[in-house]
């Protein structure tokens with residue numbers, strides 16, 4: 001029986017977390033030393049969790065697929081991290097951050113988790129500053145803030161355009177300190193391929209050593225998955241090349257339910273696709289929308305002339321530009337939430353006003369800000385982003401507007417977790433982007449970094465002790481147990497099968513095909529017929545993959561194609577689940593836009609009567625249809641309303 | 647565009663390895679260097695051959711995973727640019743391009759173009775952190791930090807740990823990498839507290855891992871994709887000297903006690 005009770009403490013919302021901490025069962029220091037914890041992932045969530053658990057005295061085993069923890073995908077986050085510090089005295093507080101997050105998520109997130117997140121946010125900044133994170137500062141020496149989409153206060157802390165890098169280096173340094181102290185053991189260049197469950201509890205993982213190809217067993221009293229998001233199911237996304245769903249997917253297949261898989265965030269400001277050979281997309285931070293104005297030409301003639309390169313964007317007169325976000329959403333203008341901004345761009349391009357050679361791009365123009373503040377001020381804020389843009393596109397954004405288009409960026413869906421961040425498998429936790437918990441159907445900018453660090457530094461270290469306090473009599477788990485044997489054999493068999501297929505088609509080819517299906521039918525807008533079609537196409541792709549994939553190289557060596565093959569096989573199965581989820585959710589909310597459910601002026605139309613719930617999918621065996629469960633969402637504090645940014 | 651590629655192939659750490667010549671054809675000038683290698687690898691896979699292994703992840707110049715000597719230069723011809731950010735438009739059509747892994751004792755080759763840089767992790771573990779726990783931290787604005795200090799610390803903290811500085815140095819010195827970390831933390835009041843101990847431990851660890859000495863050629867600064875300045879090395883040297891004096895003093899104090 002699947003139990004989807006979140007188990008938030010029975011207390012008024014604002015007191016739940018303090019009440020939880022006051023009553024939470026702890027493990028004494030002598031016992032902590034006898035307890036092993038596996039943490040998969042060294043991004044903000046995983047590194048902060050491993051470091052804190054190590055600091056508390058547990059025995060931690062930390063895993064990442066990169067050569068060093070410092071390269072986890074969190075490193076790429078640009079814009080910033082939110083916190084309800086109210087340093088600007090502009091009316092911010094914990095409640096407002098909570099409210100903005102619930103509303104931004106289009107009322108599909110759990111109030112209790114989100115409130116806790118908002119209330120922890122100020123502490124994160126304190127800790128990061130103490131670690132030496134060089135956040136931006138004002139001349140008086142105090143911390144600076146900027147504003148981000150979906151909010152009307154300035155609560156985002158940042159370190160130029162490299163906030164994720166600086167925060168991750170902070171977490172990595174804390175982790176390194178624990179590695180030196182011997183409380184954390186690092187397993188780098190490992191691919192975690194399976195979760196081992198013994199008597200219903202998570203007790204270990206099976207990992208492939210990416211250098212030697214060896215299949216290894218690792219045991220623990222509890223397992224934490226912090227393996228990031230699954231945006232790479234679309235092939236082209238802003239995620240790192242290696243980002244994957246595999247640890248989460250193996251958890252799903254071992255009984256952890258997967259929540260809201262179809263909730264994907266398509267980020268409005270990315271560098272447009274420019275060719276078939278393209279391997280990834282590059283984000284231009286949302287913070288650019290603070291000083292950049294988004295527009296397309298008002299007239300199709302100008303669009304035509306632009307495409308033929310007969311005129312440049314600067315030559316189009318002010319009166320002939322359509323600043324469509326400012327036009328449609330006067331209150332928030334260029335700072336509407338991401339889902340709204342992305343759909344608005346798609347709408348203009350679908351109508352034929354898109355620019356660039358493909359017609360799938362809009363302008364992001366800094367000329368007003370440069371005139372007002374000077375190029376130097378703009379460079380101080382976004383210098384590295386402008387440089388990055390110029391390298392890729394070969395255009396100078398100080399002189400001509402950037403061209404941008406939406407791209408897959410973040411996945412709100414993930415493993416279902418309760419208030420304690422535990423999945424439906426006892427002893428198996430999920431934190432960071434890997435879980436589904438805090439962002440509902442749309443994440444606000446600068447909130448993923450906040451969530452990852454809140455989970456890792458401040459939430460999990462408490463909640464895991466509640467579980468481990470019952471494990472203090474469990475001796476170290478032996479990796480010779482039959483469950484480990486079975487799991488190792490399962491992994492070895494699947495690897496052999498992949499290797500022995502000896503087909504003709506490369507893994508990348510399948511990945512690209514999957515990406516196209518997902519983007520076309522399960523991307524920025526979705527409809528019944530398209531989704532039905534996608535189900536069939538994915539089914540075919542799956543069959544083709546099993547019979548025709550080609551993987552050169554050996555098993556017992558560094559073999560990137562074998563690595564990718566496993567991941568892509570998981571992505572194909574995940575794609576199927578995402579489509580099913582999108583089919584069943586016959587409403588529009590946040591990043592999930594069902595064409596059948598929209599207001600007359602084309603905004604997302606929720607259906608709270610039928611869909612104010614989390615959809616949590618249970619694996620029912622290979623080939624069988626998964627079962628959809630619901631966790632009903634209750635909004636006792638914030639009353640759901642039609643989101644309006646007008 | 648068309649290119650002749652001379653790529654270092656090496657099966658594993660114990661294999662001798664050597665350059666192999668490939669042709670890359672039909673390459674768009676807008677494709678990145680790695681997209682060009684992807685294209686080559688697709689051809690190799692189609693022929694049932696082992697694709698070229700290279701390290702990469704973010705492909706946007708921030709994770710520090712990518713490496714490569716391209717025509718003898720770490721991260722290729724462009725200043726302040728990682729290999730993953732290079733585009734083929736920076737090369738001449740028909741050009742012959744040499745592609746090799748970092749070469750230095752402290753970074754042994756794993757396969758083809760991939761090297762093991764875990765020595766950098768070991769150096770950070772020796773002291774590249776501030777010893778704070780996640781609890782009982784004062785409000786972040788309690789200690790104002792002059793903007794200039796914060797900005798200078800940031801400039802040093804921008805290091806991506808790629809190892810190009812070591813790869814470019816005739817002595818395989820890691821001084822720029824270590825200097826950047828020492829400076830980042832020493833410039834901030836939060837990191838100042840442990841500065842003396844940090845610099846000593848990190849330098850000792852660096853020396854023990856087989857990195858060479860600095861002889862002021864400044865190749866590191868020229869090749870660093872994040873343009874980390876050699877002034878960080880000077881700062882580290884000052885810190886190191888001060889730390890030695892500090893250590894002497896500490897010894898005397900404990901002696902008198």
Ligand SMILES: Cc1cc2nc3c(=O)[nH]c(=O)nc-3n(C[C@H](O)[C@H](O)[C@H](O)COP(=O)(O)OP(=O)(O)OC[C@H]3O[C@@H](n4cnc5c(N)ncnc54)[C@H](O)[C@@H]3O)c2cc1C
Nearest residue numbers: 041042043044045065074079080192228432433446448449
């Ligand atoms: C370009 C970009 C910019 C962003 N900017 C912002 C921003 O400004 N503000 C914000 O709040 N959010 C931002 N985000 C989102 C945010 O960066 C991520 O959601 C967040 O960093 C995820 O952190 P994480 O710790 O959950 O996972 P990740 O950082 O993705 O880490 C995953 C970890 O899991 C490990 N792992 C994965 N699979 C395996 C496996 N099979 N075996 C072993 N280990 C594995 C990896 O090695 C890695 O260590 C941005 C995202 C992108 C793509």
Ligand code: SF4
Nearest residue numbers: 805806808809811870
């Ligand atoms: S100092 Fe520069 S070259 Fe050296 S590791 Fe850091 S970023 Fe790379």
Ligand code: FES
Nearest residue numbers: 703705710712730
């Ligand atoms: S791949 Fe990340 S810096 Fe080059």
